[in-house]
Amino acid sequence: MGKDVIVACDFSSAAETFAFLDRFEGRKPFVKIGMELFYAEGPSIVRAVKERGHRVFLDLKLHDIPNTVKKAMAVLSALDADIVNLHAAGTTAMMTAALEGLTRPDGSRPLLIAVTQLTSTDQQSMERDLWIREPIDEVVMHYALTARNAGLDGVVCSPLEAGKVHEVCGAGFLTVTPGVRFSDGAKGDQKRVTTPAEAKAIGSDYIVVGRPITAAADPAAAYERCVREFVG
Ligand code: C5P
Numbered sequence: 001m002g003k004d005v006i007v008a009c010d011f012s013s014a015a016e017t018f019a020f021l022d023r024f025e026g027r028k029p030f031v032k033i034g035m036e037l038f039y040a041e042g043p044s045i046v047r048a049v050k051e052r053g054h055r056v057f058l059d060l061k062l063h064d065i066p067n068t069v070k071k072a073m074a075v076l077s078a079l080d081a082d083i084v085n086l087h088a089a090g091t092t093a094m095m096t097a098a099l100e101g102l103t104r105p106d107g108s109r110p111l112l113i114a115v116t117q118l119t120s121t122d123q124q125s126m127e128r129d130l131w132i133r134e135p136i137d138e139v140v141m142h143y144a145l146t147a148r149n150a151g152l153d154g155v156v157c158s159p160l161e162a163g164k165v166h167e168v169c170g171a172g173f174l175t176v177t178p179g180v181r182f183s184d185g186a187k188g189d190q191k192r193v194t195t196p197a198e199a200k201a202i203g204s205d206y207i208v209v210g211r212p213i214t215a216a217a218d219p220a221a222a223y224e225r226c227v228r229e230f231v232g
Contacts, residue, residue, distance in 0.1 A: 008210030073101030
């Protein structure tokens with residue numbers, strides 16, 4: 001599995017998404033479809049983006065009882081997304097049920113990755129609201145290991161955690177990392193950020209990049225810059 005840049009298409013309509021993707025003229029970036037676009041347009045948006053020749057990371061972060069997640073994953077599997085995800089907090093039973101639901105009759109399935117702790121959760125809110133008292137970086141590694149032991153393919157994490165995740169879970173366990181900014185760009189609401197080159201050095205497998213590309217005057221050029229810095 002090679003390193004790649006995934007473009008977060010955080011738009012609220014198919015029209016806006018297609019107008020954006022049309023600016024790439026022949027290039028077919030790996031696309032992330034999140035809750036906003038999926039809930040606005042429904043499953044057809046996944047099929048439409050796939051039909052245009054893009055790979056799709058469907059970022060819906062499932063978290064429910066095992067049976068419900070298993071059945072929902074079977075539906076998502078039929079959409080032919082390349083990567084789907086869930087919350088590791090749903091426990092091992094939910095993650096193994098998800099894998100069962102995702103696996104097609106021929107044995108193939110999309111890659112399945114887990115959110116450990118959201119990067120919007122910090123030590124204080126984790127202790128106060130979730131009643132988890134261990135250091136947050138240890139919690140992240142424990143959740144990553146639980147996901148790996150359940151048979152998942154990787155985690156969503158900060159690029160700053162990617163090296164440690166590989167140490168703990170193995171080099172082949174995927175790290176998909178948002179929170180990427182150009183050295184001369186705005187951070188927006190992301191706090192712990194790295195440049196594409198730093199994410200590469202730490203060992204991220206995929207970087208998820210939204211506003212540095214979607215809000216750029218020339219998105220295709222910003223994408224090419226990411227690819228140059230991250231993939232080389
Ligand atoms: O615009 P920006 O580059 O910050 O977009 C990052 C994308 O990654 C957004 O779609 C955001 O929802 C997602 N994401 C994140 N942090 C996480 C999980 C997902 O920024 N922990």
